[in-house]
Amino acid sequence: MNIGLTGGIACGKSTVSSMLVRRGALLVDADQIAREVVEPGTPVLASVIERFGVDLLLPDGSLHRKKLGERIFGDKEARTALEQLLHPSIRATMKARMEAYAADYPDKLVVVDVPLLYESKLEWMFEQVMVVYVPRDIQILRLMERDKLMREQAExxxxxxxxxxDKRALADYVIDNSGSLEETERQIDTFWTERGLL
Known part of the structure; x- marks a missing residue:
């Protein structure tokens, strides 16, 4: 069985994915894959540099991710162009890892952590989608605290x-992460036992 795991920024997706992994789930991390596809020497990195500029290369040949983020933030056209360069490789790698895990460990739950799952319309890839949820006001406060942002920046x-x-309404399964870690663990336990996972 596989699930797509998503949520909003500062909702605690990493917390939930680590709880699932501790219980024996196998994790495919889209953010990690996104970093791998632009490692030095990869064709995707070459395409990104060609499109966005050689000044995005660090002395060691790696991508200056923060600078790239600043360049595309707030520029819808640039963000779309970057997604067109990155997404095909990211999706192909995600799919290959999911299939390999399913073949090698058929009894295990495969959790695929995809931050922008709904935005990228990737629901079709998964048997079910789990959304990690906190109300928007808590999301803003956690984001401000985590990234040391002003409220306006967080908004x-x-x-x-x-x-x-909206994500919560679309989910097959919702984990409310607005309470204590113990409360979140209890919800993960319920999910785990309901599905008869080992």
């Missing part, structure tokens, strides 16, 4: 994603 980041309430 701007949230505005670039689908609203968390």
């Amino acid at each position: 701007k980041r949230l505005a670039s994603q689908m609203p968390i309430e």
Whole structure:
């Protein structure tokens, strides 16, 4: 069985994915794959540099991710261009890892952590989608605290994603992460036992 795991920024997706992994799930991390596809020497990195400029290369040949982020933030056209360069490789790698895990470990739950799952319309890849949820006001406070942002900056980041309430409405399974870690663990236990996972 596989599930797509998503949520909003600062909702605690990493916390939930690590709880699932501790119980024996296998993790495919889209963010990690996104870093791998632009490692030095990869064709995707070459395409990104060609499109966005050689000044995005660090002395060691790696991508200056922060600078790239600043360059595309707030520029819809640039963000779309970057996604067109990255997404085919990211999706192909995700799919290959999911298939390899399913073949090698047929009894295990495969969790695929995809931050922009709904925005990228990737629901079709998964048997079910789990959304890690916190109300928007908590999301903003956690984001401000985590990234040391002013409220206005946090609001701007949230505005670039689908609203968390919309994701919650689309989910097959919702984990409410607005309470204590113990409460989140209890919800993961319920999910685990309901599905008869070992």
